[in-house]
Amino acid sequence: MNALTQLGMVSDFPSENQTTDIVSAAVEDDRKDYFVERDGMRYAGTHLLVDLWGASRLDDPEHIDAALREAALAAGATILHSHFHHFSPNGGVSGVVILAESHISIHTWPERSFAAVDIFMCGACDPYLAIPVLQEAFSPTDVRLDEQRRGRIA
């Protein structure tokens, strides 16, 4: 499996095993991140910067992967790829789920019960629908959220 292959490669961390994937879609009209119009503004997409404090299970990459995938689907997004890196010795996780409508990323600091999450979605998705999934998955005592509208043209 890909994951096992990756494990084998990354035992030589860091520089000799940088993986690069460049993928072309063979399907027409697969772009789902057209510009949207909302509240009288026109822009590419909504980017939520979400800081989770007092959070749990931040050192479990399988759990984090499942949570971010569920969050993406809850927001109406299409998942293309995910990659998570599990660090030693603190157990922190860094990773991203790439979507047809942009991405969800996470970086965790289990020793501080803190995670920085980014939910960037375009097209018909609603990134706010991802928030309850994150709350369920990580049980944060405090959530700090900031919204940025990227690529504003009007």
Added chain:
Amino acid sequence: MNALTQLGMVSDFPSENQTTDIVSAAVEDDRKDYFVERDGMRYAGTHLLVDLWGASRLDDPEHIDAALREAALAAGATILHSHFHHFSPNGGVSGVVILAESHISIHTWPERSFAAVDIFMCGACDPYLAIPVLQEAFSPTDVRLDEQRRGRIA
């Protein structure tokens, strides 16, 4: 090669071929995203939200991959993994370079000469050093930049 394998998988876009990689580092002390102190503030990392307008070469995934890697290295970051998706029919690219110190992501709209870039770096990196690399690679006529300090604790 991994890239060829991925190409083969994604020709069945979108849902049946979601790739998931979960990687654990076998090396101790590979964490490079410790909290920093600057300007009297203590926080996890600096996150630059960079919107490029009037930009070129936004439909060339190999060029974008090379540019983001060069940008990461210029900022002093350690590259772990990159993945780029090339969309049809507009040729837009979505992707990310995952770093030991967080990530750089990009989403391009070649038909609008617009790209949304995120440069999230922790530890000893300086994400501002990535900006000239992006300017060189994509020749934007206008760059909009916003800085967010993530995970502020003091």
